[in-house]
Amino acid sequence: MKSAVIVFPGSNCDRDVAVALGRITGHAPTMVWHGDRAIPKVDLIVLPGGFSYGDYLRSGAMAAHSPVMTEVAARSKQGVPVLGICNGFQILTEAGLLPGALVRNAGLRFICRDVHLKVENTDSMYTRRYPRGQVIRIPIAHADGNYRADAQTLDRLEGEGLVAVRYCGPNGEIGEQHTPNGSARNIAGIFNERRTVLGLMPHPERLIEPALGGSDGRPFFEGIAEALAA
């Protein structure tokens, strides 16, 4: 499989996700500078975490208008999978590739810690390696991760199985007290209609080996490798 990681000015998890992809899929991704209008022919495009354009204006707002994003949108339309992690998720909502918005955390502070997530839909190339309903532990690190959308959109996301993962308690409990950032309906990650685009606030690339404190992020990349190898 071939993949590309887009590097925006201010991206800072680009190396981390490239390492995870390289190590788990066996294929190191191509790093693509945001100013390039062309993306090589790839099976997956990744928008990494970080602070593109310093989060100025709004997280992800300026990166969404980077030259490369026209091509990202076009490829996505053709069905090329696009994964946005953290700032990447923010860019995807700003670019209109995913619905809703990520606003300032309910507690107003940046939060970096492991959280529990419930895998809600395993019928995607990203989540296929997790059993449905599995509770996993993955770190978050963001100040703007509070997912918001109108009730109609939220109902649609839930009704059509487009919620990928939700924040939960250690035993899978869903409730307001288990969302670290105030996200509507505990949403931590969503798909587009075809489930080819995934936006995820938590960072699976940070927990891919026991030395880093756990391996719960690994199946994300194993799933990608499996789906795209075929």
Add this chain to the structure above:
Amino acid sequence: MTATKTKAADAPKSMEALAREFGLSAEEYKLALSILGRTPNVTELGIFSVMWSEHCSYKSSKRWLRTLPTTAPWVVCGPGENAGVIDIGDGMVAIFKMESHNHPSFIEPYQGAATGVGGILRDVFTMGARPIANLNALRFGDPKHPKTRHLIAGVVGGIGGYGNCVGVPTVGGECTFHPRYNGNILVNAMTVGLARADRVFYARAAGIGNPVVYVGSKTGRDGIHGATMASAVFGEEVEAKRPTVQVGDPFTEKLLIEACLELMETDAIVAIQDMGAAGLTSSSFEMAGKGGLGIEIDLDQVPQREVGMSAYEIMLSESQERMLMVLKQGREAEAERIFRKWELDFAVIGRLTDTGRFVLRQHGQVAADMPVAPLSEQMPEYARPWVPSPPRPTVDPKSVPVPDDIAGVLKKLISCPDLASKRWIWEQYDHMVMADTLQRPGGDAAVVRIHGSDRGLALVTDCTPRYCDADPKVGGAQAVAEAWRNITAVGAKPLAITDCMNFGNPERPEIMGQFVGCIEGMAEACKALDFPVVSGNVSLYNDTGTTGVQPTPSIGGVGILDNLRVMQTIALKGAGHALVRIGHTRGHLGASLYLRETEGREDGAPPPVDLAEERRNGDFVRTFIQTGKSLACHDCSDGGLLVAVAEMAMAGGIGATLEIPTGALPPHAFLFGEDQARYVLEVAETDLATLLTHAENEGVIARRIGTTGGASLTGVGGWAISVGELKAANEAWLPAYMSGNA
């Protein structure tokens, strides 16, 4: 600083009066006249005053700093460059330094702390290293003081805001409180970076005719005379100093890191220096001075944020995220391409000359013309008078009342501000970005993997200011010893330190005596532990009126862990294991947390530091950890033995039963005394005999103190407390305090 600008422009006063306002003494002004051979203009006077400010010149501290050990076979570059460099093997070096940003952080906590992080990052990547970890050491005033909560929120927000955005994990630090910091908080930031041993960059300019290049952000009117502000005591007018604080832009810093490291992959750079304190003045003087050359700068070429800036303002601005480089002739275009790609300013602003003079031009006129060498060679240096701190008597543990509730005392200690969990702070720092953080905050030392290898760096910041206040020499030695011990406790070999010396007004002999004492203690410990100083910073005048901070020589330590498989954490790993104390318990309660928190007393001599014992015990523990038989390890420090065991229990969620013969000591002295050179190890029962035998052979005291298991800590005499209750108390204080409920 519009006030000064107006005064300078109107020039109603004599230059000598202005010199006083700029912080130059009468003697220093006279020296400036003799170096120049005429009366300086305002720009030149400004340059003299910042170059000779305490902050930039180290004029009060230099003679003492020279006494610190700075060499070891693994030291590549000691103090004097932007940061220290040590060889960590495999063709790699670690480059690191700690620096203070105390005065600005008190005036404007968010920006003060943020720019402190930005400045120390630049010191490290200037030398060619990719920053891989940030740490900090924070001292705040009494939690009951009306400003404390606001200062914590601002400082933590600023450190996080900057570090998170640049994508360097903030992996460790410490945070304690004392009323002596009410008017002067301490914000010390440390950065550690990695570079290839053959790719280290220095600030020494060379090559007459080579271009002097400015890169990064534009120069504005911010932070003018910041170095002078940081060299004076706070008075009533603190708020009025706000315009001297700079504003940070971590996004630009991130671009600057990537652009500099990209250019450093080529061989275009001759010398490079960040523009930190005293901005363009200090960086250009230092580069030319180290190279023994002259320099000519055309100020019209300096990228400026505002129109109509005077030469004085451009030279003294402390605008952030700027670097000065000397390139090889003909490599300008190649370098410019890289900086343009990263959307940064790039300007050739001058050339190196053979005149030995520093010449500034603006609008076709000479704005300053000064000799380079004499400014540093004849820099004032003071042998400030000092008096040693009066020794304090040792506290006889038998004179301290026996508590009737050991469990209650333990709970009180682990929830007091100094020992309460700092999770509220470090969860606001991205401590995992770069995906190499093997040991997160909360343990003895942070451990960060050397990317792509199976080796790691162990990183700490340490100091116990109450010991330094009680006995500066013992406190100075203890700060170094504790850093060494914490690195040892994760299984690593301690290599070198950076120091950040925070003291009050050096013109007061008793404060100068604290400085001298701490240096003496540090020097002895560095020598005995083979733990040299490779970089550092001095922050004096941390006083408000006549109240100075507790003497606080913050130590940043770096060690190497060659085998990550044996890395220790403090968390208990299982039930039915033996707990073993390494080191001698003498029950020393003087200057202890126990005495302060339960008796309200801060008197007494601090625990003595026996450096031979420290070395013997530490080397023994490290060697044992290398065998792979240790399950958990924690050093004993604040709060003594019982607090150490409680911290291990809370981290692992596992209890323990303590069966401790206290001998002739009262139980509280035994359990809470802060004797040094001690560790607690968790080992399997089957490995216990080997451990005890080895210890005996090495002349190290090792005693079984208990057995792990259960959900409570239980002690001799039947006291018990659940680990859950301890953990809740330990975690509760800071969040409650910050939300206004404590």
